[in-house]
Amino acid sequence: MGGAAALAIGMVGITQMALAATVFTANFEDGTTNAWSKSGGTWTVVTDGSKAVQQSKGTTDNARLFAGDTGWTTYTVQARVKPLSLGSGGFAGLLARAKSSTSFYRLALMPGNLVQLQAVNSGAVTVLASKSQTVATGTWYTLALTVNGTSISGSVNGASIGSGSSSVSSTGRIGLQTAFSTANFDDVTVDSSATTPPPTSPTPTPTRTTAPPTSPPPTGNPPSTTWPTKTGDASVSGTVSVTGTFDGGLKRYCCMGDGSQSESQDPMFDLADGATIKNVIIGSPAGDGVHCEGRCTIQNVWWEDVGEDAATFLATNGDSYVIGGGAMNADDKVFQHNGSGTVHISGFYAKSIGKLYRGCGNCTKSYERHVTVDNVILDSAKYVVGINTNWGDTATLTRITLINGSNTHICAEYTGVAKGSEPPYNGDGMGDGHCNFSTSDITYK
Numbered sequence: 001m002g003g004a005a006a007l008a009i010g011m012v013g014i015t016q017m018a019l020a021a022t023v024f025t026a027n028f029e030d031g032t033t034n035a036w037s038k039s040g041g042t043w044t045v046v047t048d049g050s051k052a053v054q055q056s057k058g059t060t061d062n063a064r065l066f067a068g069d070t071g072w073t074t075y076t077v078q079a080r081v082k083p084l085s086l087g088s089g090g091f092a093g094l095l096a097r098a099k100s101s102t103s104f105y106r107l108a109l110m111p112g113n114l115v116q117l118q119a120v121n122s123g124a125v126t127v128l129a130s131k132s133q134t135v136a137t138g139t140w141y142t143l144a145l146t147v148n149g150t151s152i153s154g155s156v157n158g159a160s161i162g163s164g165s166s167s168v169s170s171t172g173r174i175g176l177q178t179a180f181s182t183a184n185f186d187d188v189t190v191d192s193s194a195t196t197p198p199p200t201s202p203t204p205t206p207t208r209t210t211a212p213p214t215s216p217p218p219t220g221n222p223p224s225t226t227w228p229t230k231t232g233d234a235s236v237s238g239t240v241s242v243t244g245t246f247d248g249g250l251k252r253y254c255c256m257g258d259g260s261q262s263e264s265q266d267p268m269f270d271l272a273d274g275a276t277i278k279n280v281i282i283g284s285p286a287g288d289g290v291h292c293e294g295r296c297t298i299q300n301v302w303w304e305d306v307g308e309d310a311a312t313f314l315a316t317n318g319d320s321y322v323i324g325g326g327a328m329n330a331d332d333k334v335f336q337h338n339g340s341g342t343v344h345i346s347g348f349y350a351k352s353i354g355k356l357y358r359g360c361g362n363c364t365k366s367y368e369r370h371v372t373v374d375n376v377i378l379d380s381a382k383y384v385v386g387i388n389t390n391w392g393d394t395a396t397l398t399r400i401t402l403i404n405g406s407n408t409h410i411c412a413e414y415t416g417v418a419k420g421s422e423p424p425y426n427g428d429g430m431g432d433g434h435c436n437f438s439t440s441d442i443t444y445k
Contacts, residue, residue, distance in 0.1 A: 022192075023072070023075070023192045024067070024068055024174070024188070024190035025187075025188065025189045026187075026188045027050065027051065027186060027187050028045050028051040029050065030051075031045045033045065033053055036065040036066060038064070038065055039063075039066065041055045041057050041178065042063075043063070044056065046184065048082070048184050052080075052082075052184040052186035053176070053186070054184045055176070055182055055185075057182070058090075058182045060178075060179070061317070062179055063179070064101060064177045066101075066173045067173060067174055067175070068190060070171060071171055072097070072171060074192065075096070076144055076145065076147075076191045077095075077189070078094075078144040078145075078188070078189050078190075078191075079187060080185065080187045081143050081176075081185055082185075083109055083136075083138075083139075083181060083183045084138065084181075084183055085137055086111040086137060087111070088295060089111075089179070089273065089319060090110070090111065090274075091108035091110045091111075091181060092178045092182075093108035095145075095173075095174060095176065096145045096146075096147045096152075096172070096175075097168075097170070097171060098169070098172040102122050103120060103168060103169055104169060104172060105120070105147060105152050105168070106118045106177065107143050108177075111274055112245040112274075112297060113135050114276070114297065115131050115154075115156055116129070116130045117129040117130070117152065117153070117164060119166040124344075124370055125319055125372060126344065127321065127374070128162070129154065129164050131161045132278075133156065133159075150165045150166060151163060151164075152164055152165070176188075222375070223324065223326070224349060225351075225377060228281060230250060232252070233252050234252070234253045236253050237256065238256070238266070239266050239267055239268065239269070239270050239287075240253075240268065240270070241270050241272070242270065242272065242276075244275060244276070246269070246275070246277045247279050248278070250281060250300075251281065252304075253282055254283025254284070254286070256268055256286065265287040265288045267288045268287050268289060269290045269291070270291045271294075273293060273296075273315070274294060274295055274296070275292075275294075277290065277299070278297075278299035279300050280302070281301075282302065284304050284305035288307065288308045289307065289308070290310065291312050291314060292311065292313045292314060293314055293315070294315045294318070295315050296313070296315070297320070297323065298311055298322045298325065299323040299324060299325070300324040301325040303325075303334075304328060305329045306328070306329060306331075308332070309330075309332070309336040310335060311336070312335075312337075313335070313336070313338065313343050314339045315340070317340060319341060319343075320342070320344070321344045321346075322346070323347055324347040325347075326350060329351075329352050329353075330354055330355075333354055333357070333358045334355065337369050337371065338363050340367035340368060340369055343357065343370075344371075345371065345376065346373075346374045347376070348376045349376070349377045350379070350381060351379040351380060352379070353378070354383065355381075355382065355384070355386050356376065356383070356384050357384070357395075358385070358386040359393050359416075360416075361386075361416045361417060362416070362418065362419050362421055362422065363419060364419050368391050368392040368393060370395075371393075371395050371396070372396045373385060373396070373400065374398045376401070378403070378405065379402075379403040379404055379405075381405060383412050384397065384400060385397070385410075386413075386414060387411065387412070387413060388415065389413045389426070389434045391416045393434060394435075396436040397411065397435075397437035399441065400437075400441055400442050401445060402444050402445070405444055406444065409428050410430070411429050411430065411434075411435035412428055413427060413428065
């Protein structure tokens with residue numbers, strides 16, 4: 001056997017190398033997952049036309065299978081993925097350059113007809129690209145994830161999801177993953193030439209991509225600083241409850257509340273666990289903005305004039321996402337994090353604000369909270385983020401652009417206190433395990 005084929009020695013379930021550049025294939029026809037290492041979930045080989053591996057435990061938040069070589073660096077991993085169920089805040093995805101069980105690149109099929117390309121660093125997620133497209137349970141999708149230097153790109157059924165730049169991991173294994181979901185996986189290939197490999201299994205499959213995606217993603221470019229033009233008006237007299245996906249079509253929704261800082265105001269939109277709101281312009285006054293009762297996605301939402309908060313995150317676990325959009329005139333906070341888990345903010349623009357993000361320092365219940373902020377533009381902001389170090393909070397910041405920001409505090413550290421007291425400010429941090437960024441992550445204009 002040649003050098004590439006030698007990689008398969010001792011790997012049950014790995015087929016013979018089809019091309020010199022193809023260093024790994026797996027179609028599970030031997031009925032085992034012996035070549036893979038398991039981390040969470042219930043993984044078994046099932047028959048779905050041909051043999052496939054299935055993760056069947058929908059209640060687990062982190063089920064993974066890993067395979068391959070920790071030294072792999074430049075390659076494309078491709079697999080067929082069929083989501084069987086997609087729970088709130090869940091996904092089914094493909095991993096590349098897994099240097100540990102919590103640090104890797106991920107291409108994820110998500111509820112609400114959303115696909116994301118992500119960099120995951122010790123569990124903290126940065127969205128590199130995002131695309132709205134149909135994601136249906138019971139349907140096979142061909143996912144391809146390419147890692148080449150710091151360039152990361154992904155595609156689904158040959159159509160580009162986008163690309164982005166990240167240095168989270170330079171080498172690592174491949175993986176299959178679900179969270180709060182079940183899925184089948186089949187026909188895994190790894191091509192070391194960093195172009196997507198052709199099919200290597202005789203099993204009938206959907207058309208596979210033949211070249212790595214090259215189109216840049218919307219979230220990879222700098223955020224827009226131009227306010228969108230409304231397509232119409234929608235009157236709001238009370239809180240709008242959202243389950244599933246609410247697409248406002250860029251209508252302007254207005255108005256409720258008195259525009260004050262009162263925390264007793266009702267939200268304009270109240271999102272159930274796993275809900276998505278997108279393409280909405282929120283007029284003023286907007287009450288207490290958007291409430292996320294659990295994990296949520298806020299995509300391309302624009303606040304004309306923030307009252308108390310633009311959005312408040314109340315979930316007690318999991319990840320919530322702010323993707324694109326913008327806000328103006330927030331005397332205090334744009335995003336308030338009262339629950340636990342992680343809030344991911346990317347591609348966002350804000351002007352004349354107090355803080356972009358604040359982890360609550362004196363709520364009724366105290367939690368460890370995390371935030372990732374990537375690719376944002378802040379004009380005349382007093383603070384980027386505020387966190388509570390005594391509760392284990394962390395903030396990971398990348399690609400932060402500050403306009404009129406010579407006096408902006410980047411990462412303010414507080415001591416969290418009981419409700420009714422005011423959390424003391426302890427100064428700003430950088431590179432201390434709580435405030436995770438360096439001076440190169442901040443650009444002043």
